[in-house]
Each structure stands twice: as structure tokens, then as C-alpha cells.
Amino acid sequence: MKKEIKTDYYDTFTCIADKCSFNCxxxxxxxxxxxxxxxxxxxxxxxxxxxxxxxxxxxxxxxxxxxxxxxxxxxxxxxxxxxxxxxxxxxxxxxxxxxxFPRQIHEFADRKEYSLVSCCPEVVDLMNQQDKICFTKNMFDMDEDILLQIRTMMITIMQNQHFSISKSVMMIFYILLDIHQNESVLKKEIDEYKDKAVLKELSDTIDNMQFLSLDTFEENNELFLDIAENYRKQELYTSYLEPIAVIAENLSRDYDKRKMIVQLQKFEKQFSSYEKLFRNYLVVEIFSNSLMPESDLESIVVMIQWIAMEYAIMRHSIFLSWLLDEQEKLSYTVVRNYIVVISRMMGYDQEDICQYLDKSFENLIWEWGYLALLIGA
Ligand code: SF4
Structure with a gap:
């Protein structure tokens, strides 16, 4: 019988059907x-x-x-x-x-993996209740597969609370690019990145970089409008998308830079109260979407780019909604709604993702600096 790996709350999910706030x-x-x-x-x-x-x-x-x-x-x-x-x-x-739905099952040659997708509000609630995402099987015990080891390393970094979420994403992408440039992946290289001192050095290097929050804001705004365009044309998710897309369009024409920096800082404080939820969300995304049965290293890199982009667009949508509400406090309902909407909008299969990235960017594999711009400090 094949080994099974599940997020440990997987079996607790129940559809609430008629009571659901955002029916699938x-x-x-x-x-x-x-x-x-x-x-x-x-x-x-x-x-x-x-x-x-x-x-x-x-x-x-x-x-x-x-x-x-x-x-x-x-x-x-x-x-x-x-x-x-x-x-x-x-x-x-x-x-x-x-x-x-909302279960996602991947069948590998040696194992089956089960997770729940964040397109369902009940799943987001479940993720929000977890202090930390745990799995029913210790993946460190399964070290025969090199791609599995890479994923375990990424999850470990994402769960390391010494690094902020943004920094964790940047570190993961740096390591992937470093591994990807070699002809073959060796266990030795992955082990190097498990070393605390090596990770600290990488973290310190990122700390010494300068990030411009307005550049990140502008890039996120443009990407959000691009992703939303088709859905707006088809009049889908209108009540969630239209009001914030109008703000995004206005901001893409002109905005007060000083005022925006202050607003971004205020928002950051509010958004940070959902850090645990987003860390859990990213861990589950890495677990369920970075490594699939037909994956190779390149597709892992591509999927990490997509996951980073999805996170950046989610955060930006929540920011726009917060601006729109003119509220000091960022509510859980707003956060949950946009996790669900953006997950539904961006839940493409790998082939479509490659097509989108190929069409929208100069190269399928980004430079590290682009992901850093997207994610911001
Ligand atoms: S979104 Fe989730 S809880 Fe809502 S109806 Fe669909 S499966 Fe059930």
C-alpha cells in the first residue's frame, strides 16, 4: 500500500452547504x-x-x-x-x-498526498485555527526523493518564525534559483541550505538590501489589474472585484506618494495580525502545488513564482479593500473573502500558468530581483 501524507486537519473538513458564505x-x-x-x-x-x-x-x-x-x-x-x-x-x-472539491489529491509512484484548497471559506477557517500546519507523516523520514527534499526544505523555511513571510519567500526563491542553475541536483546542495549559519547569512544579506515599498505597490497594482481583467469582462466576482479594481485603476493613473507610504505602513501593521494564517496558507500552497506527480525542478521554480504572485495579489486586494472601507481595523471576513476569491481566480493548472507567465514576462524563470520587488520587504 502507498504511503499517505495529509495536512493533519484534512479529515476534519465538512462542507457547510446552505450555510456557506461563499458557495463554490x-x-x-x-x-x-x-x-x-x-x-x-x-x-x-x-x-x-x-x-x-x-x-x-x-x-x-x-x-x-x-x-x-x-x-x-x-x-x-x-x-x-x-x-x-x-x-x-x-x-x-x-x-x-x-x-x-475542496480536496486535492496527488498520486505519486510511491505515495498519495492529500490537502484542502483555500478556494473554500471553511478551509480558510480551518487553516486559521492551526497554530502550525502539521502533516500526518514526517516528511523528513522520506529522504529518498530529491524533489521531496527540496519541498521539505522550502516548508521548513516558510515555518521558521525567525524570518518574516516575505523574507522566507525570497530565501526560498534564491535557493531554488541557485540549485536550478546546476545541471543536476545533489543532496549535498540541499543539505547546505538546511544549515542554520548558511540561512542566517542569506537572511542577513536580504536585511541589508533596500526595498522601495512604492515600487512593490505599483507592481502589485498592475498585476492585480491584469489578473482581474478577464473576470471583470465576464462580470464574475463583481461585488468583490469591481470596487477595488476601480480604486486600482485610479491609483494607476496618479496618487500622492507621501500619503501612500503612510497608508502602506498602517496597513502593514493590520496585515501582520494575520501572519499565522498567511504562513499556514503558504505552507499548504507549497505542499500541494509546488510538487506534483509530473514535476521537475523547473516546474517547482515556476510554481513558487506563481504562489508568490498569488500571495502578493491577495495582499494587494486586501489592501485595496481596506483603503475602500477607510477602516483602521482589517477584518477577518475581508481577509478570508479575498483569500477565497484570488485562490479561485488563480487556481489554474500548470500548463495554463506556464502559458500566462510566458506571455506576460520576458522569461519563464524570473530573476530573483523581480520576485523581491513583487513581495517587498
Ligand atoms: S465553498 Fe466549501 S463550504 Fe462552501 S459549499 Fe463549497 S465546499 Fe461547501
Missing amino acids: CQEWKIAVDDDTYIKWNRLSLTKHNNNYLDQYVKQKDGTRVVALNEQKQCPFLNEQKLCNLVLNFGDEFLSETCAI
Whole structure:
């Protein structure tokens, strides 16, 4: 039997369905796999008509998906926010996406890995309740796989509270680039980066660098608008995106630099009260999305870039919402909502991510300085 690794709260997750504040059956691309499509071909929701379920399916971006209704909700969602498919036919008629969500399972040759994605508000609550993300199996015991060792090293750095979140991301990316430039990866090199003195030296070097918060702000603002563009055109997540996108557009034209520096500092203080949540979020992202069954070192580097970008855009969205509210205190509801929205917007598969990065940046693999600009001090 294969070894199993899970985040240790994995089995405690329960969908709260009709009580959910941000139901996954709305404003989303719900994929319909081949087997489900075949089952739906012969099934009608009511006994006396010929409205077979496959009528609710359409092609979008090359994938077969559920066609959302005018309210941008799944047509099978009833007024009590329950799924008519489950009520009428049972769980086995759900598409694979619906049956699994928000669980994510990766099957490797020697092991299966389980995690929960942050596109679900209940999962964010669970992450927020953990002092530290733990796993059901000690990954340090599994040192035969070199890519697994790299991931363990990244998680260890991300959980090291001596380093701020931003610094941890920068250190991880520096190490990855260093390893990536060699022809083959050796265990010896990874072990070097487990050494406290080596990590301290890297941390001190970053401390001695100068970071300009306005440059980071401008880059994040531009990236946020770029990522939001398609969703705004399709009028998805409108209530979350539109108000902050309007602010972002205004700021991209002009802003008072002195005032902005003060606001960024005030926000930073508020945002830091969610440090544990974001550290947990990043640990889970690294665990579930940096290393997949078909990964090589290059794809790990690419996915760390994407995770860093997702974090930067999340933080920026929360900043814009905080500006909009003109509130001193940053509420957990705002933080949770934007973790969910941005995770849903940026939850592409690896191929799409590579395409986006290829199209948007000069090189698929960034220079360290670009990631540092994005993340900021
Ligand atoms: S988002 Fe999560 S809690 Fe809400 S309905 Fe979907 S699975 Fe259930």
C-alpha cells in the first residue's frame, strides 16, 4: 500500500452547504469529466420532460463545463442552496470536480498526498485555527526523493518564525534559483541550505538590501489589474472585484506618494495580525502545488513564482479593500473573502500558468530581483 501524507486537519473538513458564505457553486468554472458527461446524457431532472442534464453543459476555454445560469450560479443549485443532483440522484452523479472539491489529491509512484484548497471559506477557517500546519507523516523520514527534499526544505523555511513571510519567500526563491542553475541536483546542495549559519547569512544579506515599498505597490497594482481583467469582462466576482479594481485603476493613473507610504505602513501593521494564517496558507500552497506527480525542478521554480504572485495579489486586494472601507481595523471576513476569491481566480493548472507567465514576462524563470520587488520587504 502507498504511503499517505495529509495536512493533519484534512479529515476534519465538512462542507457547510446552505450555510456557506461563499458557495463554490457560483461564478466558477465547474469542469464536467467524460464519465459524468456520459451519465448526464441519459438523465433528466424531472421525470416528465426530455431536458437531459447534458443541456446544462458547454465548452469554455477548451474544457467542458457546467453552463451557469443568469445569476452566474450552477443550474443544479436549488433555492435552499442545496444540490439538486445530489438530492435527486445521489453523490455518484456529481462531476469529479464537485465530488472532490475542496480536496486535492496527488498520486505519486510511491505515495498519495492529500490537502484542502483555500478556494473554500471553511478551509480558510480551518487553516486559521492551526497554530502550525502539521502533516500526518514526517516528511523528513522520506529522504529518498530529491524533489521531496527540496519541498521539505522550502516548508521548513516558510515555518521558521525567525524570518518574516516575505523574507522566507525570497530565501526560498534564491535557493531554488541557485540549485536550478546546476545541471543536476545533489543532496549535498540541499543539505547546505538546511544549515542554520548558511540561512542566517542569506537572511542577513536580504536585511541589508533596500526595498522601495512604492515600487512593490505599483507592481502589485498592475498585476492585480491584469489578473482581474478577464473576470471583470465576464462580470464574475463583481461585488468583490469591481470596487477595488476601480480604486486600482485610479491609483494607476496618479496618487500622492507621501500619503501612500503612510497608508502602506498602517496597513502593514493590520496585515501582520494575520501572519499565522498567511504562513499556514503558504505552507499548504507549497505542499500541494509546488510538487506534483509530473514535476521537475523547473516546474517547482515556476510554481513558487506563481504562489508568490498569488500571495502578493491577495495582499494587494486586501489592501485595496481596506483603503475602500477607510477602516483602521482589517477584518477577518475581508481577509478570508479575498483569500477565497484570488485562490479561485488563480487556481489554474500548470500548463495554463506556464502559458500566462510566458506571455506576460520576458522569461519563464524570473530573476530573483523581480520576485523581491513583487513581495517587498
Ligand atoms: S465553498 Fe466549501 S463550504 Fe462552501 S459549499 Fe463549497 S465546499 Fe461547501
